[in-house]
Amino acid sequence: AGCASGVSFSTAESTFGRGTKQSAGTSNRISAFAWYCTYRAATGGAADGAGPGGAGATAERRIKMILKNDTVLLRDFKREDIAKRIEWETEWQLWDGPWEYEGLTEEQKKENLQKYIKALEEWAAICESLSDEMPRKSFQICTPEGEYMGWCSSYFINEDYETDENGDRLAVGIDLPEENARGKGLATHALRLFMAYLRSLGFDELYTQTWSGNERMIGLAEKLGFTECCRKPKLRTVRGQQYDGLTFRKEL
Numbered sequence: 389a390g391c392a393s394g395v396s397f398s399t400a401e402s403t404f405g406r407g408t409k410q411s412a413g414t415s416n417r418i419s420a421f422a423w424y425c426t427y428r429a430a431t432g433g434a435a436d437g438a439g440p441g442g443a444g445a446t447a448e449r450r451i452k453m454i455l456k457n458d459t460v461l462l463r464d465f466k467r468e469d470i471a472k473r474i475e476w477e478t479e480w481q482l483w484d485g486p487w488e489y490e491g492l493t494e495e496q497k498k499e500n501l502q503k504y505i506k507a508l509e510e511w512a513a514i515c516e517s518l519s520d521e522m523p524r525k526s527f528q529i530c531t532p533e534g535e536y537m538g539w540c541s542s543y544f545i546n547e548d549y550e551t552d553e554n555g556d557r558l559a560v561g562i563d564l565p566e567e568n569a570r571g572k573g574l575a576t577h578a579l580r581l582f583m584a585y586l587r588s589l590g591f592d593e594l595y596t597q598t599w600s601g602n603e604r605m606i607g608l609a610e611k612l613g614f615t616e617c618c619r620k621p622k623l624r625t626v627r628g629q630q631y632d633g634l635t636f637r638k639e640l
Contacts, residue, residue, distance in 0.1 A: 453520050455527065455585055459577040461534065462527035462585075467512040469528060472536050474505065476565035523589050529564065529578045537574060538564035540582045545595060549618045549635040558586065559595040559635075562608075575608055583612075587640045594640060599624045600632040614638040 455462040492500070518524075526541035540562045546555035560582060564575050583594060596614055598605040601624075614636035623633030 453518075453524060455581050456532065457577060457581055458532065460574055460581060461530040461532050462540070462578060462581055463530060464515045464518060464524070465508075465512055465526075465528050465539075466515065467509070469536055470505065470508045470512065473508055474501070477501065477504070524585070527578075527582060527585075529562075529574065531569075531574070537566040537569040538562065538578075540578050542582075542586065542594075545597075545635075549595070549597070549620075549633075557593070557595055558591050559597055560586070561596060562605075570604075576611060579608070579612055583638075583640065592640050593637060595635055595637050597633070597635045599626070600634055601626055601629070606634065609636045612638065 453464060525543070526539060528536060529538045529540060530536050540560065542558055542560045543551055544553055544555035545557045545559050546552040547557075549557075560579065562575050562579055562582075564570060564578075586594065594614075595617075596605075596609050598609070600606075600619075615638070616634060617637040618633075618635040620633040622630040624631045
C-alpha cells in the first residue's frame with residue numbers, strides 16, 4: 389500500500405552531497421531539491437558506477453539512470469512529470485506532511501504552489517544534466533510500462549532524528565499519490581529496489597520517518613523489516629488531533 393512518509397518534496401533532491409546548503413525561508417516542500425556533489429564525497433569511496441543489486445534488479449545505462457524489476461521502474465525526474473505533480477497536490481496533502489498546509493490562507497496556498505512549480509522546473513533542469521555516475525538521492529516511481537505513480541527519496545538526519553544535511557544517518561521516504569496504484573505492492577517493490585541501490589552505494593543502515601496517524605506507512609515500514617527506534621510524543625497536530633513522530637531503523 390502506497391503512503392506518504394511524512395517526508396515531502398524537500399527530501400527529493402537529485403544527488404547526494406553536502407556542498408549546497410538547503411534554502412531557507414520557504415516551505416519544506418520546495419527547499420533543497422538538489423545537492424551538487426562528487427561521487428566519493430557522498431559514498432566514502434564506494435566504487436564508481438555500482439549497480440543497484442538485489443534480486444531481479446538491473447541498472448540500464450541509457451540517457452538517464454533507470455532501475456527496474458518485474459513490478460516497478462525507477463527513473464530520474466523529468467519536465468513532463470511537473471503536470472502530474474501539480475495534479476497530485478490535492479488528496480495527497482492529507483497524508484504527506486499535512487501539518488504544512490493547515491492554517492494557510494488561499495493566497496498563501498497559491499504563493500506556495502507557484503514556488504513549488506518553479507522548484508520543480510529547476511529540479512528538472514538539474515536532472516537533465518546528471519550523469520549515471522552521480523549517486524541519486526531519489527527516483528520517480530513508474531509501472532514497468534512507464535506510467536508515473538509517485539516517487540521515493542532520501543535525506544540525512546542527525547542523532548536526534550531531525551532532518552540535518554550534515555547528519556550521518558540516511559532516511560528514506562516514499563510518496564505514492566496516484567490512487568489507483570495503491571494496494572498493489574508497488575510501494576513495497578519500489579522501496580526494496582531503492583534500498584538495494586542505496587546499499588550498493590555503501591550505506592549499511594537506513595531509517596524512515598512518519599507520524600502515528602499514517603497507518604499505511606507504519607505497516608509498510610514493518611513489512612520491509614524496519615523497527616521503531618524513536619517516538620516523539622505529540623510532535624504533530626493534524627486536523628486538530630495530536631500525533632507522535634515516529635522513526636524506524638533497518639540494517640541492510
